[in-house]
Amino acid sequence: MAKRFTKPAINWAELDKRVPPEQKPQFLVFKAKADNYLRRVNASPPEPPKINWEEYKKVVPIPDLVDKFKSAYEAYKVPVPEDTMTAKVDEQWKSLEPAIKAYCAEQQKHIDTASKALARIAALPKFEDMTMETVYDMYPEYRLDPVNKPTFWPHEPEDQYGYKPPAPPAGAPKEPPKKK
Known part of the structure; x- marks a missing residue:
């Protein structure tokens, strides 16, 4: 006989935590269907009902008919599909x-x-407590050095004399020529 499930094997609370908010409606529909199926399975008895064959033998006039039905009833097995997917x-x-x-x-x-x-x-110190001197002490590469590395205002790399733009990464599309 097939294994009878009496409680769900799914941890719905844990699964609910992992469902994204935009998929909650689909999850709730799925959970309702699974709960409905489990209720229907639990509503039916695990074994087929027992039949009082002696009572039928007293009532039925044909002598061997009840025995044929009894042997057919006991020989009948409900086909249960074989589980081939769990191994896969x-x-x-x-x-x-x-x-x-x-x-x-x-x-x-x-x-x-x-x-x-x-x-x-x-x-880092709080933003309200930082000064430009603090930033320059922490990040000396951003410090203005007018003696050793003089720059022109606004002191951005692309505004300096001799600036060359960085080479694009290999395989990057080239920019189309600008229209005049």
Whole structure:
């Protein structure tokens, strides 16, 4: 006989946390259908009803008819489809696990980099307390040095004498010529 489910195997509370807000209506429809199905399964008995064959033998005039029905009733088995998909799903999951672990490791590197950047930002003084001298002490590459590196106002790199724009990355589309 097939395995009877008496409670859902899905952790709906955990799944609800992972559903994006824009997909909540579809999730609620799916959950309602699953709950409805489980209620219908639980409403029917797990075993077929027992029949009092002796009572039928007393009532039915044909002697062997009740025995034929009894043997046919007991011989009948409800066909239950064979589970062939669980093995395939488990196999796919095992083949995907290394890719998932590699992806998680790669994302962990990004998380570590972002955490370091956030820690660096958190270590900065409050914006209200910073002065230009503080910024120049922390980031000397942005400091104006009129003696060693004189610049013209507005002191932006593209406004300086001899400025060359950075080369575009390899494979980037070239800009079309400007119309005059």
